[in-house]
Amino acid sequence: MGLSEDLRQAVRRHYTERFANRAFRPGVDWVPVSGKAFGPEELEALVECALEFWLTAGPHCRRFESQLRSMLRVEAVVLTNSGSSANLLAVSALCSRSLGDRRLREGDEVVTAALGFPTTLNPILQNGLTASLVDCRLGTYNPDLSDIEAALTPRTRAVFLAHCLGNPFEVDRVRELCEEYGLFLIEDACDALGASFDGRPLGSWGDLGTLSFYPAHHITTGEGGAVLCQSGELAGIVRSLRDWGRHCWCEPGHDNTCSRRYDTAFPGLPEGYDHKYVYSEIGYNLKMTDLQAAIGEVQLSRLPDFAKTRERNFRALDGLFKEYEEWFILPRSIQGGEPSWFGYPLTVKDEAPFSRQDFIRYLDSKRIGTRLMFGGNLARQPAYRDNPLVKIPPSGLPGTDKALTSSFWLGVCQAIDEPRLSYMLQCIEEFLRAVGTA
Numbered sequence: 001m002g003l004s005e006d007l008r009q010a011v012r013r014h015y016t017e018r019f020a021n022r023a024f025r026p027g028v029d030w031v032p033v034s035g036k037a038f039g040p041e042e043l044e045a046l047v048e049c050a051l052e053f054w055l056t057a058g059p060h061c062r063r064f065e066s067q068l069r070s071m072l073r074v075e076a077v078v079l080t081n082s083g084s085s086a087n088l089l090a091v092s093a094l095c096s097r098s099l100g101d102r103r104l105r106e107g108d109e110v111v112t113a114a115l116g117f118p119t120t121l122n123p124i125l126q127n128g129l130t131a132s133l134v135d136c137r138l139g140t141y142n143p144d145l146s147d148i149e150a151a152l153t154p155r156t157r158a159v160f161l162a163h164c165l166g167n168p169f170e171v172d173r174v175r176e177l178c179e180e181y182g183l184f185l186i187e188d189a190c191d192a193l194g195a196s197f198d199g200r201p202l203g204s205w206g207d208l209g210t211l212s213f214y215p216a217h218h219i220t221t222g223e224g225g226a227v228l229c230q231s232g233e234l235a236g237i238v239r240s241l242r243d244w245g246r247h248c249w250c251e252p253g254h255d256n257t258c259s260r261r262y263d264t265a266f267p268g269l270p271e272g273y274d275h276k277y278v279y280s281e282i283g284y285n286l287k288m289t290d291l292q293a294a295i296g297e298v299q300l301s302r303l304p305d306f307a308k309t310r311e312r313n314f315r316a317l318d319g320l321f322k323e324y325e326e327w328f329i330l331p332r333s334i335q336g337g338e339p340s341w342f343g344y345p346l347t348v349k350d351e352a353p354f355s356r357q358d359f360i361r362y363l364d365s366k367r368i369g370t371r372l373m374f375g376g377n378l379a380r381q382p383a384y385r386d387n388p389l390v391k392i393p394p395s396g397l398p399g400t401d402k403a404l405t406s407s408f409w410l411g412v413c414q415a416i417d418e419p420r421l422s423y424m425l426q427c428i429e430e431f432l433r434a435v436g437t438a
């Protein structure tokens, strides 16, 4: 349809008045840890889509799905209403009866990291599976292959790991391990869109991968996410689970895509029962809308520029903190890893003349945002303490416990432009110089 010239001009004017050219006021405006960056094009796409008033999944979802599919080199992409929903669908798909003997059952174990965001862990427990937690290595904030190997038992059926803060874990070796032991691999790439390992995009190494488009992430659709699927079989199950559990695959607003709507036969149902109302999975409704996808398409075209800004900000912070390495464990990536950093993670060493709390309070007073490592050691969070489905290694979780008490991260996101970056560097240096001479 396209916007009329009048409307386009009005949207552009609104963008300029409301969002553009706002000079940064140091010490007054926040330097965000994460946040959306967008131009008038996102507003135009949203207004145009709103005026079409399709509202549910439609042509924009189809296009956004296909753009992600070719960029990430996966068999299929299923859009969702959040990254958490994508994680829930990924684990639930592995528990589907459609997989027959290959499916995960109650009591089976899934290896996952103790350090991280709760909704990587939650779907394991929500499906009645046991979460076998593994420790992380400070610096990469991911588990090593040896941590994962040590957690394997005869009940282990899957590995579900996030690439922490956009930094790849040893996904090639973890995949080999999974192949050797017949385990499913799910990659939570919610914080890692655009990152790769050995030139292959993260999220495309596992049987399933997940993305989040919440505003904190590499691109945004407001709420939103996706499941990346490496087989048509899993994609079909994920799609059905997302769409109420139905067997039919018609897009919203369409009927009889299979042209056999009244010709199917399912045991227990009357012959020719409407395919639209045949349910083969115990499903949810976790779909994305076209309004979200319309924003996503424009945002995806900006990803290369966003990645450059993230890289510039990461390098600038790294250059500064390298001078103070005696007090911090600095971030590192593994050989072959091409991170797309979500943030700049640091661990304050015991010998530093200040605590994490001192440093983040100072940064807060300068209106520079920081974040802890999500839930830290999730096993210590009220929701999971003493949960019989949460298994901790006999050697404990020393790396994750250290991250709980001493790690945090600074922003590198696309919303941090050069003036914000310079201000952040200047404030950090002032603090570190002052504590160094105190």
Ligand SMILES: Cc1ncc(COP(=O)(O)O)c(C=O)c1O
Pocket: 082, 083, 084, 085, 087, 116, 117, 119, 120, 162, 188, 190, 191, 212, 213, 214, 216, 224, 225
């Ligand atoms: C690693 C990871 N997985 C999953 C999620 C959940 O994504 P969403 O907020 O879109 O539900 C997040 C959220 O930030 C995350 O960091």
